[in-house]
Amino acid sequence: MKIISRIVLAAFAALLMIACGKSSTTYQYKTQYLPVQLVGSERWSLLDVTNGEVLAKDAFVNAPSPVVAGMFYVMNEEGTYDYYDVSNPTKPVAGHFGSATAFSDDGVAVCSRIGAPLCVIDRKGSVIRELPKEVSQCSMFARGMAVFQTDNGLWGYINASGDTITPAIYNSANLFLYDDYAMVIDANQSQNDSVVSFSVIDHDGKIMFTSNSSEYQPVQPYYINGVLLVMKGDTIVCLDKNGKEVPNPIADQEKVEKGGYADYSRTPSGDYIVIKDKKTGMVDKSNKVLVPIEHDNLIDINGERLIAIDGDTYHIIDRNGKPVGNVKFANAHMSEDNPYATRGYLDTDLAAVSLMTMFDETSACGANASTTLMDMNNMVGTDARMYVGNNTLILPQGPYFIQYVFDREVASASADSTAASFNYDARVKCVIISMNVNHCPPTTEDAIVKKVENRLGTKGFVYARDGIFCSDYLTALTMGYDKGIIDLIYYMHFNESVPQEKKKR
Secondary structure, three states, rough: OHHHHHHOOOHHHHHHHHHOOOOOOOOOOOOOOEEEEEEOOOEEEEEEOOOOEEEEEEEEOOOOOOOEOEEEEEOOOOOOEEEEOOOOOEEEEEEEEEOOOOOOOOOOOEEEEOOOOOEOOOOOOEEEEEEEOOOOEEEEOOEEEEEEEEEOOEEEEEEEOOOEEEEEEEEEEEOOOOOEEEEEOOOOOOOOOOOOOEEEEEEEEEEEEEEEEEOOEEEOOOOOOEEEEEEOEEEEEEEEOOEEEEEOOOOOHHHHOOOOEEEEEEEOOOEEEEEEEEEEEEEOOOOOOEEEEEEEOOOOOOOOOOEEEEEOOOEEEEOOOOEEEOEEEEEEEOOOOOOOOEEEOOOOOHHHHHHHHOOOOOEEOOOHHHOOOHHHHHHHHOHHHHHHHOOEEEEEEOEEEEEEEEEOEEEEEEOOOOOEEEEOOOOEEEEEEEOOOOOOOOHHHHHHHHHHHHHHHHHHHEEOOOOEEEEEOOOOEEEEEEOOOEEEEEOHHHHHHHOOOOOOO
């Protein structure tokens, strides 16, 4: 599972928070406005979680992005993105961007128009800085910094003014998401090396310390609460900014552990979501009950407000369990689906080569015909109920979304649906690698697919039928696209493969 280990080093915060269920993060951003689908509606509204009032009721067909610094974006009917200010949430500030990130607390975002380079914009939609043409993708800003990739595949950092702080010299680089330090992997690190070397840098690009996976295996590539969580042998330890082992700064759960809970997890605000008798509540670190243990599930939004889930209905409560307003909703959109924007054009040859590095005759993205959920358990959290009815694990990686599709559900509910357990013997059936090229001219997806298909012989795949290619190991691969999304589907067994359509925009 070497490739999976390498991918996890660069995984996004949402996955990492799940992986470290007993530890805490700080909030990436504290939200006041939550995109929701009201009960009985298929459209999206905004909910002010401070008072429970609905803004822009049923105004959007597609889910708005997280609202940060009063700004958000929504995909419009033509498939491009419009930015809005929450003070006037139905009139776009700027629009028709082919690619976009959420705003940051700095009041800036990264976006591109079709056929144009990436740029940094302000709250009025004005361009602060157009990025160099060789920048192929750039992340959202976090703590005043964004990470960018150039055509040579290497990564660097810019500040909120678009100035280059660290040139593109890293094989892998992570956002300053929760702290003022970030983990990077140097450009001289080969992806085939069994030992991965990594460094930690500060905002100025200064290397604080360097280590490697034979000494420490990073659990997450982010500093959270001033420490980096790593595995030392079979034990999780904390490293400070200088690489010294230090006590866990948030190890305050002793009284909570004595509460006899089936499970618990620390919230960013320092309280604990707890499960007892198949119900969920919240206690503080002294085990004082804040939210009664009577809900099906709880999600901490910003330290002052939580989503309470009971059956199929969501509602907002405060940290004492009191209802905030009386709005019921059936769905909420809390995270940035893809924190990277991609320039409005790309080198289709490079894109094809990049896709082809992600698979061979026997495996794709680290998974092969014998891979089970147990092999990938670092991608799931401790609450199996979150995965009931789902047979897919999703891993965003740069411009790609990687979906590991299993032959059955990741988790199964108990007979009374109040508990669940993971199906650790579930087998990976196929891997789907998706790439959004909506920000590029409409000929882009066809060009990339043809270039990959023309080179599949170099990977040991030959054409079999209906656009499906097969290897001597009876793995199979097929490609298609629809609405500007390219899907490369890698099947572990040829007899399970299904043709894909190629639909032009």
